[in-house]
Amino acid sequence: MNCLSLNVKGISEAHKVRWVKRLKVQNRISFLGVQETQITNNEAIDVRGCWDSEDFGFSAMQSLGRSGGLLSMWDVNIFEVHEIIKSSRFLITIGDWEGIPGNTILANICGPHDLDEKKRLWDELLQIRRERQGTWILFGDFNTVRRREERLNSHFCGSSAFYFSKFISEASLQDIRIGGVDTPTVVTLSTNSANSIDFWIRGWRATDHPKEVKEMQEIKRRIHEIDLLAEDRLLSEEEINERKVGFQKLVEMERFMTCDIKQRAKIKWAIDGDENTSFFHGFINNKKKKEHDSRAAYRRSMDHKP
Known part of the structure; x- marks a missing residue:
C-alpha cells in the first residue's frame, strides 16, 4: 500500500494531470497528496483525471x-475516511486503513x-x-530543511531548521530523508503497523548513518590538518574560514544526530510499551481465566458431593 507526495507547482494544465x-x-498508489495546486476554486481541479478508476475519495484546500x-x-x-481537518497550510485525513489497527492519520x-x-x-x-492517537504520516512541501546540505541554490535558515527539528522531536516523529529536487516521494505502509515502520526506519538509518559519520570524520581530519x-x-x-565553517558544520551535525537518537528512543519506547502492555493484559487475563476455571471446578465438585 503506497502513498505518493508530489509538489506539482500548478495542476491546471492537462499534461500535469496526466503526469x-x-x-x-x-507506483500503485493508494493515497495521493498533492501540494501547490495553485487553484483558488476547488471545482476547477480535474480530480477524476488524476485517478485511474471511479473508486476514490478526495478533499481539497484552495490556494491563496x-x-x-x-x-x-x-x-x-483500502482507506475508509471518517474525519478531515482543513487549514490553508495542511489537509489532515483520518481513517481506517485496511490491515493497520487503529487510526491512520495522513497530513x-x-x-x-x-x-x-x-x-x-x-x-x-x-x-x-x-489530541489524536494513531499511526501518523506527515508529508509535503515543508518549505524548510533540517540540514545545510539539503539546501541547493537557496539560503539556509538556522532558526527555521531549529524550530522544524524541535517540532519533529516533540511530536515523536522520525525524519526520513528520501527523494530529491522535484522528485516524487513514495512511502510504503506495511500492515504490521509500528513494528514494521520501526524496522524500515532502522534499515534506512543503517545506510544513512554511516555516511554522516564518515563526513564528520573527514571534517575533523581537515580541521586537524x-x-x-x-x-x-x-x-x-x-x-x-574553512576551519570556522568546518566547526559550525560539526556542531550542526552533532545536534541533529542527537535529535535522531532521541526520536528513535521515543519510537522504541512507544513500540516496546505497546508490546509490554499487550503482554501485561494477556498475563492478567490468563490469570483471571485460571481463577475463573478453578472456581467453576470447585463449584462443580461441591454440586456432586452427596
Whole structure:
C-alpha cells in the first residue's frame, strides 16, 4: 500500500494531470497528496483525471492566490475516511486503513515561507498530534530543511531548521530523508503497523548513518590538518574560514544526530510499551481465566458431593 507526495507547482494544465495519473498507476498508489495546486476554486481541479478508476475519495484546500493549494485522494476500497481537518497550510485525513489497527492519520502539508508562520504551523500540528492517537504520516512541501546540505541554490535558515527539528522531536516523529529536487516521494505502509515502520526506519538509518559519520570524520581530519599548519605559519584567510565553517558544520551535525537518537528512543519506547502492555493484559487475563476455571471446578465438585 503506497502513498505518493508530489509538489506539482500548478495542476491546471492537462499534461500535469496526466503526469499525476501516470505516477499513480506506475507506483500503485493508494493515497495521493498533492501540494501547490495553485487553484483558488476547488471545482476547477480535474480530480477524476488524476485517478485511474471511479473508486476514490478526495478533499481539497484552495490556494491563496497563486500560492499553495492542497489535494488529497485515496482508494476507498483500502482507506475508509471518517474525519478531515482543513487549514490553508495542511489537509489532515483520518481513517481506517485496511490491515493497520487503529487510526491512520495522513497530513498533507504546504509550509509557509515566513518564520513566525512556520512556528504557528508547527504548534498547531503538534496540538492536533497530541489530541489524536494513531499511526501518523506527515508529508509535503515543508518549505524548510533540517540540514545545510539539503539546501541547493537557496539560503539556509538556522532558526527555521531549529524550530522544524524541535517540532519533529516533540511530536515523536522520525525524519526520513528520501527523494530529491522535484522528485516524487513514495512511502510504503506495511500492515504490521509500528513494528514494521520501526524496522524500515532502522534499515534506512543503517545506510544513512554511516555516511554522516564518515563526513564528520573527514571534517575533523581537515580541521586537524589546518591546526597543524597553524603551528608552523600564519593561516590564510581561506584556511581560517574553512576551519570556522568546518566547526559550525560539526556542531550542526552533532545536534541533529542527537535529535535522531532521541526520536528513535521515543519510537522504541512507544513500540516496546505497546508490546509490554499487550503482554501485561494477556498475563492478567490468563490469570483471571485460571481463577475463573478453578472456581467453576470447585463449584462443580461441591454440586456432586452427596
